[in-house]
Amino acid sequence: MAGASKAVADSRANLPFVYRQYSAEQLKQVLYKMYLIRRFEEGAEESYMRGLIHGTMHLSIGQEASAMGICMPLGEDDQITSTHRGHGHCIAKGAEVKRMFAEFFGKTTGYCKGRGGSMHIADVAKGNLGANGIVGGGIPIAVGAALSSKMMKTGKVVVSFFGDGANNEGAFHEALNIAAVWKLPVIFVCENNGYGMSTSTARSTAVKNIADRAAAYSMPGVIVNGNIFSEVAEASYKAVERARAGEGPTLIESKTYRHRGHSKSDRNRYRTKEEIEDWMSNRDPITLFENELREFGFIDDKGIEAIRSEVAQEIADGIEFAKASPSPDVSETGNYVYTEQA
Amino acid sequence: MDAMVRELSYAQAIQEAMAIAMEMDERVFLMGEDIGVYGGAFQVTGDLVERFGTERVIDTPISELGGAGVAVGAALTGMRPIFEFQFSDFVTLAMEQIVNQAAKMRFMLGGEVSVPVVMRFPAGSGTGAAAQHSQSLEAWLGHVPGLKVIQPATPYDAKGMLLAAVADPDPVMIFEHKLLYKMKGPVPEGYYTVPIGKADIRREGRDLTIVATSIMVQKALDAAATLEAEGIDVEVVDLRTIRPMDKQTVIDSVKKTSRLMCVYEAVKTLGIGAEVSAMIAESEAFDYLDAPIVRLGGAETPIPYNPELEKATVPQVPDIITAARDLVKGVR
Structure with a gap:
């Protein structure tokens, strides 16, 4: 509890996990980053509408607490594999939004020098091994990274983010089994937002909870309300401790919701306006966290306003940076297919 | 080359190459189905588990997709895995990790990473193993930019090209014809490489x-x-x-x-x-x-x-x- 005196600690004894575990400064930083994720995606969406970004993108608006909560106990050396809905993970793991915007704009200053775009956004220096266009594609890779950690004794923990859709991919099952048999330091995080594109988990998945799958692989299966930052962070914290202690993997199911459609082609025909409205109005993760911070006296309205305006500035600066950055030259199309040999 | 030259089988040459690679570099390890005490379906890994232990000669579950993906992830994060498919036909179960992930990772991430994984595929017909254990699928992988695909034809090349593959920063797929495993030929002792990309x-x-x-x-x-x-x-x-x-x-x-x-x-x-x-x-x-x-x-x-x-x-x-x-x- 960095920075918190004993008196402060005692006064927090009955509060939820994160308010006991982290300093006010750290928690304000979390709120900042949740807003940063939200505004980044809104900024990306707007840029897309204005034709500045091509292709498609998958927005995680509504899932910010999940990304932030899972990454909260991770160190910079720890690693993640992410998904097609991975902007939040990328920011939560420490990426700079200006280089993310630059990537979305296809510029050389982007994280992937304009070769990857939204669906392959990565920040290897900060431990994000990459989003993935293949559902479940990152799960075995995370297990491989965890094997590296174990073999090289680096102490790194690896988190594999995936959605509910991935729980019916073979890669999910094979990877969980291998990780459990070999007791690898990996955490499987299923962000269950209720729908694999248009197909609900009720229609796609035989078990009631995806966390129930953990039983088949002899690992803890934990269900959290993915829209409550403290709940997610607490589950992640325990899973990280377990992984670092060499006790093996954990499956966390973070139940959440995406406010936007699956991608830019979605007409939202598979869910009702009332359902979407309910999640947006009553269960928005940023609102919930902000209310708690205020209620427990970690921040006041002025502090919140300051965060919002700082975030707005960082987003505006990021978009300007992306716009001003150079595009790759067409003559460089063949770069990075193979490692350049001296 | 002063190294002593012996007659080795193609399988022995590969085994020797893997042993040399593991001795030279602690990041190199072997993964595959039944490659430990069993010695591999074609006895290519043989007794290597006795020399290097189960931590570096790792039996995987029968999970080609998961196993290949684990190898890709390990390669991405600093290790040098050599992954054996029991039969090349089983690449069909692992194409996702090879084609979408291993081959494209460096490109998709703008050159920020490399995937130095080696995959070995016992291939070809002539063993009476019928339609699902006898195919030659190397052209499938040869169609994918980002992969390197080799087919050594002699014990000498099998050893030298495998050592070149381990040293290569990019994913290298080795197709080994099963009928070649018993073929004998001159193989020098010690380390040497045969370049990839040279006929x-x-x-x-x-x-x-x-x-x-x-x-x-x-x-x-x-x-x-x-x-x-x-x-x-x-x-x-x-x-x-x-x-x-x-x-x-x-x-x-x-x-x-x-x-x-x-x-x-x-x-x-x-x-x-x-x-x-x-x-x-x-x-x-x-x-x-x-x-x-x-x-x-x-x-x-x-x-x-x-x-x-x-x-x-x-x-x-x-x-x-x-x-x-x-x-x-x-x-x-």
């Missing part, structure tokens, strides 16, 4: 270039010995690497002989023969051709179980002799 002229000749891969190299050499007695002088080019292909060696050979035949075991259509033929047709060697190009490849069927049928589905030495004779004498 080898196994036999020089003036009348006809045969571009062959894997086990077809030896069959082409056997055919060439017979044809020599008839006054037909065959040049045999062992392609060795199908991606990136050594075009120049083939072009130069065809310019010299003015005739080209491609011999490979995989299904003839849309395969390596088509690629080599088209490459020659597009090159300056086209003007040197005195006859149409000939492809001898596998039949357009799955590999059958019956031994006579099995043999009939892939090119054999007499087929090569007949086709070469017809080509040189202008029957075609």
Whole structure:
């Protein structure tokens, strides 16, 4: 509890996990980053509408607490594999939004020098091994990274983010089994937002909870309300401790919701306006966290306003940076297919 | 090279290469199905588990997709895995991790990472293992930018190319014909590499270039010995690497002989023969051709179980002799 005196600690004894575990400064930083994720995606969406970004993108608006909560106990050396809905993970793991915007704009200053775009956004220096266009594609890779950690004794923990859709991919099952048999330091995080594109988990998945799958692989299966930052962070914290202690993997199911459609082609025909409205109005993760911070006296309205305006500035600066950055030259199309040999 | 040269089998040569790689670099380790105490389905890993322990010679569950993905992830994060598929046919279960992940990771991430994984595939027919254990699928992977795909044809190359593959920063897929595992040949002791991307002229000749891969190299050499007695002088080019292909060696050979035949075991259509033929047709060697190009490849069927049928589905030495004779004498 960095920075918190004993008196402060005692006064927090009955509060939820994160308010006991982290300093006010750290928690304000979390709120900042949740807003940063939200505004980044809104900024990306707007840029897309204005034709500045091509292709498609998958927005995680509504899932910010999940990304932030899972990454909260991770160190910079720890690693993640992410998904097609991975902007939040990328920011939560420490990426700079200006280089993310630059990537979305296809510029050389982007994280992937304009070769990857939204669906392959990565920040290897900060431990994000990459989003993935293949559902479940990152799960075995995370297990491989965890094997590296174990073999090289680096102490790194690896988190594999995936959605509910991935729980019916073979890669999910094979990877969980291998990780459990070999007791690898990996955490499987299923962000269950209720729908694999248009197909609900009720229609796609035989078990009631995806966390129930953990039983088949002899690992803890934990269900959290993915829209409550403290709940997610607490589950992640325990899973990280377990992984670092060499006790093996954990499956966390973070139940959440995406406010936007699956991608830019979605007409939202598979869910009702009332359902979407309910999640947006009553269960928005940023609102919930902000209310708690205020209620427990970690921040006041002025502090919140300051965060919002700082975030707005960082987003505006990021978009300007992306716009001003150079595009790759067409003559460089063949770069990075193979490692350049001296 | 001063190193002592012994006769080793192709399988022994691979095993020796893996042992050397593991001794030289602690990041190198082996993964695969039943490669530990069992020694691998074809005894290629053999007793390596006794020398290097179960932490570096790792038996995986029967999970080709998961296992391949774990190897990719380990390679991405600093290790140097050598992943054995029990049969090359099982690559069909792991294509996602190889084609979408391993091959593209460096590119998608703008050069920020590399994936130095080696995958070994026991391939080909001739063992009576029937349609799902006898295929030659190397061209599938050869179609994917980001991968390197090699087919060593001798024990010497099997060792040297494997060591080159381990040293390579990019994913290298090695297709090893199962019938070659027992083939013996001279192999120097110690470390050496045979470069990836370089074809080898196994036999020089003036009348006809045969571009062959894997086990077809030896069959082409056997055919060439017979044809020599008839006054037909065959040049045999062992392609060795199908991606990136050594075009120049083939072009130069065809310019010299003015005739080209491609011999490979995989299904003839849309395969390596088509690629080599088209490459020659597009090159300056086209003007040197005195006859149409000939492809001898596998039949357009799955590999059958019956031994006579099995043999009939892939090119054999007499087929090569007949086709070469017809080509040189202008029957075609």
